[in-house]
Amino acid sequence: MSTRIFKNVSDRVIRKQRVCSSQYWHQMSRYLCSNPEDTAGTRRDDPKQKLSPKTEKESNLHPAHGRNVKRSLLNISKASQSNHNFVPGQTDIAIIGGGLVGSAAAFWIRKQSRKSLSVTVIERDSSYSQASSMLSVGGVRHQFSIPENVQMSMFTSEFIRNINQHLGILGEEAPDVHFHHQGYLFLASEQSAETLSESVKMQRELGANIELFTKSRLAKKYPWLNLDGIECGSQGIQGEGWFDPWLLLCALKKKNINMGVNYVNAEVDGFFLSDNRLSGLQVKCADGTADSLEFSTCINCAGAWAAEIAKLAGIGTGEGYMSVGLPVEPRKRFVYVTHCPEGPGLECPLVVDTSGMYFRPEGLGGHFLLGGSPYEDQEPDVSNLEVDYNFFDEEVWPSLAHRVPSFEKLKVKSAWAGYYDYNTFDQNLVIGPHPVHTNFYFANGMSGHGVQQALCIGHALMELILYNEFNAVDLDLFRFGRSEPLLELGIV
Numbered sequence: 143m144s145t146r147i148f149k150n151v152s153d154r155v156i157r158k159q160r161v162c163s164s165q166y167w168h169q170m171s172r173y174l175c176s177n178p179e180d181t182a183g184t185r186r187d188d189p190k191q192k193l194s195p196k197t198e199k200e201s202n203l204h205p206a207h208g209r210n211v212k213r214s215l216l217n218i219s220k221a222s223q224s225n226h227n228f229v230p231g232q233t234d235i236a237i238i239g240g241g242l243v244g245s246a247a248a249f250w251i252r253k254q255s256r257k258s259l260s261v262t263v264i265e266r267d268s269s270y271s272q273a274s275s276m277l278s279v280g281g282v283r284h285q286f287s288i289p290e291n292v293q294m295s296m297f298t299s300e301f302i303r304n305i306n307q308h309l310g311i312l313g314e315e316a317p318d319v320h321f322h323h324q325g326y327l328f329l330a331s332e333q334s335a336e337t338l339s340e341s342v343k344m345q346r347e348l349g350a351n352i353e354l355f356t357k358s359r360l361a362k363k364y365p366w367l368n369l370d371g372i373e374c375g376s377q378g379i380q381g382e383g384w385f386d387p388w389l390l391l392c393a394l395k396k397k398n399i400n401m402g403v404n405y406v407n408a409e410v411d412g413f414f415l416s417d418n419r420l421s422g423l424q425v426k427c428a429d430g431t432a433d434s435l436e437f438s439t440c441i442n443c444a445g446a447w448a449a450e451i452a453k454l455a456g457i458g459t460g461e462g463y464m465s466v467g468l469p470v471e472p473r474k475r476f477v478y479v480t481h482c483p484e485g486p487g488l489e490c491p492l493v494v495d496t497s498g499m500y501f502r503p504e505g506l507g508g509h510f511l512l513g514g515s516p517y518e519d520q521e522p523d524v525s526n527l528e529v530d531y532n533f534f535d536e537e538v539w540p541s542l543a544h545r546v547p548s549f550e551k552l553k554v555k556s557a558w559a560g561y562y563d564y565n566t567f568d569q570n571l572v573i574g575p576h577p578v579h580t581n582f583y584f585a586n587g588m589s590g591h592g593v594q595q596a597l598c599i600g601h602a603l604m605e606l607i608l609y610n611e612f613n614a615v616d617l618d619l620f621r622f623g624r625s626e627p628l629l630e631l632g633i634v
Contacts, residue, residue: 226268226407229425229433233262235607236423236435238410238451239443240265242275242387243585243592245394246600247441248403249308254604257402262435264425266409272527274445275391275593277560279477279502279511280384281492282594283326284350285376287341287631288570291591292348293615297598299381302390309397317393319385324502325378327364327491328632329545334496335373337631342376351380366486367493368545377491384492384502387593408433413440413455420455420579439607441583446472446561448586455582463577466623470572470587472524473564476513478534482552483508494634497541501549510552514538515590515634527559562590568627571595571620573602583607584622590634 235251237244240263248261270276282299286292301308306316330338338354345352355375360367399405407428414422414434422436444451449468452458458467485508492502499514514537516522522530534554543549565572565587572587583606585599602617612618619628 226405229406229435232436234259234438235261236437236440237263237443241273242391242596243599244443246596247603248398249394250601250604252401252403262404264406264408268407274561275387278593280387283382284345284378285326285328285632292345294595294598298594301597309393311400319389321385322383324491325382327375327377327493329372329375329496331371331496332373338376353377353379368547420582439581443585446563469567470563470565473562474522474524474559475562476529476559478512478554479556480510480512480552481555484548495545499538499541501542512538529557529559564589569633570628570630572622573617574621
């Protein structure tokens with residue numbers, strides 16, 4: 143094996159035609175209920191145990207049922223399942239990044255492959271103190287302008303609704319991610335009202351329960367809103383809201399370890415090349431020692447730092463397709479915790495103002511989370527996670543105090559900053575294999591939508607790796623290498 147380690151990245155990507163399925167919601171609901179052998183209450187201790195008739199029937203729901211799934215090439219020691227300092231010499235699937243996207247990919251691959259594939263997750267920050275998902279506001283919404291973005295979030299809502307079926311472990315308390323169902327409320331001016339109405343029509347056709355409110359209905363339902371400059375609004379009635387991403391990650395990780403997924407606390411230093419094919423990783427362990435890991439397939443789930451991982455694989459440094467880099471970079475965003483006892487009541491949704499600023503209630507006692515994205519020419523320094531309170535004073539507070547007059551009296555109690563894995567090309571997902579390093583997969587660039595898309599992205603990666611195509615949700619338009627940007631109007 144050669145020990146050549148690659149480095150460096152550029153800024154473009156190629157487009158493919160998309161296909162949207164009008165039968166998506168019906169198909170996805172059926173598919174999510176398939177393959178239940180790993181749910182709580184199912185015996186897994188006898189490897190020779192025959193699948194029950196129910197399991198055999200439901201596994202047929204996968205469109206690729208009956209095809210030959212890729213067989214295990216490498217095996218992992220079960221003794222290492224819960225030892226985060228153990229680096230196995232070999233693994234079928236190496237996943238770089240153990241946040242929601244990486245853990246979701248590990249879950250679906252390990253489950254759908256009938257546990258025949260070994261999966262190793264490499265995560266450099268085992269505390270997840272700077273993980274993007276853990277520092278988000280945990281929102282899930284179906285209100286996007288690109289159908290596939292709608293479908294991905296609907297997938298997440300359905301998964302959470304049946305979370306015990308997916309992540310339950312026999313003999314343990316059912317997982318609960320504390321989902322709040324108040325939904326999102328998008329406000330639209332007279333200029334954007336028609337666009338909002340068209341998006342709502344599309345969302346409804348896909349099965350999303352979104353209601354369009356006139357200005358008069360908004361005034362009656364939410365008397366605390368100042369509707370100056372507002373023509374209408376749209377709100378998710380079912381499946382939208384927010385939850386605790388940390389609880390979801392803990393449930394995913396616990397289930398994964400229970401299924402034999404190996405988590406390694408280490409940082410990737412480089413890739414090994416064998417016969418012009420990526421064949422392994424060089425890693426630096428938490429204790430400072432160096433180690434290596436051979437793999438059959440590798441998935442880049444490194445979040446805001448995904449472009450650095452792509453550089454190590456030589457992507458963006460060569461000729462042809464190798465000259466095209468992954469257009470993802472960290473962007474810092476702030477969330478402000480405020481107190482306003484006279485503010486909107488407990489029925490308050492997550493409100494997105496026409497200014498782009500947003501707020502939602504946080505717990506009881508009149509606490510609210512406020513935030514928003516700065517203009518492109520005002521992007522903050524990403525070298526640290528320090529909070530800019532001037533941004534709150536100059537941009538966030540004036541906009542939201544105008545929209546909710548009671549916010550004039552709010553007080554800032556605390557704040558935090560987190561990173562978006564920002565796709566500079568079009569702020570949308572990049573997913574799929576690299577055209578040259580065909581065993582290297584991308585799952586990057588969600589630009590703030592990772593919490594609500596991670597479960598579907600993990601599932602889509604499983605489909606690509608095991609069946610070489612998308613089935614539950616067709617994400618073909620998001621593949622690496624698209625030449626034209628995708629226009630998503632629902633960016634927050």
